[in-house]
Amino acid sequence: MTSLVEQAPAKINLTLRIVGRRADGYHLLESLVVFATVGDKVRLEPGVPLGLDISGPYAGACGRAADNLVLKAVAALSERVPGLKAGHFHLEKNLPVAAGIGGGSSDAAAALRLLARANGVLADDPHLAAAALAVGADVPVCLDPRPRIMRGIGEDLSEALWLPELFGVLVNPGVPLTTRDVFAKLSLERTSKKPLTAPPNWSEGVIDYLTAHGNDLTEAAVACAPAVGEVLATLAALPGVLLARMSGSGSTCFALLPTAAEAAAVAAQLRSEHPRWWVADTVFG
Ligand SMILES: C[C@](O)(CO)[C@H](O)COP(=O)(O)OP(=O)(O)OC[C@H]1O[C@@H](n2ccc(N)nc2=O)[C@H](O)[C@@H]1O
Numbered sequence: 001m002t003s004l005v006e007q008a009p010a011k012i013n014l015t016l017r018i019v020g021r022r023a024d025g026y027h028l029l030e031s032l033v034v035f036a037t038v039g040d041k042v043r044l045e046p047g048v049p050l051g052l053d054i055s056g057p058y059a060g061a062c063g064r065a066a067d068n069l070v071l072k073a074v075a076a077l078s079e080r081v082p083g084l085k086a087g088h089f090h091l092e093k094n095l096p097v098a099a100g101i102g103g104g105s106s107d108a109a110a111a112l113r114l115l116a117r118a119n120g121v122l123a124d125d126p127h128l129a130a131a132a133l134a135v136g137a138d139v140p141v142c143l144d145p146r147p148r149i150m151r152g153i154g155e156d157l158s159e160a161l162w163l164p165e166l167f168g169v170l171v172n173p174g175v176p177l178t179t180r181d182v183f184a185k186l187s188l189e190r191t192s193k194k195p196l197t198a199p200p201n202w203s204e205g206v207i208d209y210l211t212a213h214g215n216d217l218t219e220a221a222v223a224c225a226p227a228v229g230e231v232l233a234t235l236a237a238l239p240g241v242l243l244a245r246m247s248g249s250g251s252t253c254f255a256l257l258p259t260a261a262e263a264a265a266v267a268a269q270l271r272s273e274h275p276r277w278w279v280a281d282t283v284f285g
Pocket residue numbers: 013016025026027028029031100105135136137138139152153154179180183248249
């Protein structure tokens with residue numbers, strides 16, 4: 001069998017409300033999630049022994065291959081689908097790690113899609129969703145990467161939403177942030193608990209809608225990594241920026257711009273003024 005390939009796009013939380021906490025400590029959230037045109041790439045060569053090798057600019061940053069979420073995804077689906085055949089995976093790691101853009105989650109979801117294709121598992125097989133959630137809270141939304149509202153701890157997903165094309169830049173200051181540490185710094189009393197309007201009503205204007213719903217993890221992330229505050233202030237001050245915000249638990253932030261050309265111009269300016277930052281101009285959808 002020839003090898004199979006899946007893209008693993010970056011996950012962006014355009015909005016992120018923390019609305020409560022479960023007895024086990026996991027936080028309940030409401031988030032409008034979209035996917036970027038930048039991402040990792042996962043390839044599976046079926047019919048050979050299980051393995052994983054990693055290439056790309058962030059290969060060294062994502063830890064030992066044995067601990068990779070790609071292999072955790074294989075284990076989680078194998079537990080649920082007896083006789084599942086895997087193979088050798090190759091991960092091209094383009095996204096920064098521990099960055100709030102779900103890189104590992106999207107890689108795990110891509111691996112699940114590859115396993116489903118190689119084994120004739122249907123996309124709506126409940127074992128896939130269960131395996132995804134067992135790997136991480138962000139993996140279910142990455143399984144079929146289209147704009148959605150995510151609730152619960154990430155397992156409760158809306159239908160795919162239509163969204164106007166959004167142009168933007170993603171910026172990571174090179175400071176990794178562990179999701180658990182950011183949640184640990186969060187003061188639930190200070191979150192808004194304002195529920196999302198669902199489904200979003202774009203007639204009120206996308207930017208107005210997004211402005212009305214922030215990211216409740218921002219303050220905690222800035223406390224963990226002050227560089228996030230610097231990125232947000234830099235983005236907000238750039239010409240033409242409609243909105244500047246952090247994604248997920250950080251440290252990656254994004255800015256939205258009116259056109260692809262303006263996003264590219266802002267990205268070029270950021271790359272020259274901040275050569276150590278990871279900068280990508282992209283389309284969200
Ligand atoms: C913040 C988000 O990125 C928003 O999309 C996600 O909720 C994070 O999802 P994730 O990285 O897949 O998170 P997991 O790997 O499942 O959990 C890492 C740690 O983050 C905390 N965690 C995560 C998700 C959640 N809803 N509540 C939490 O409190 C828990 O301490 C957990 O031990």
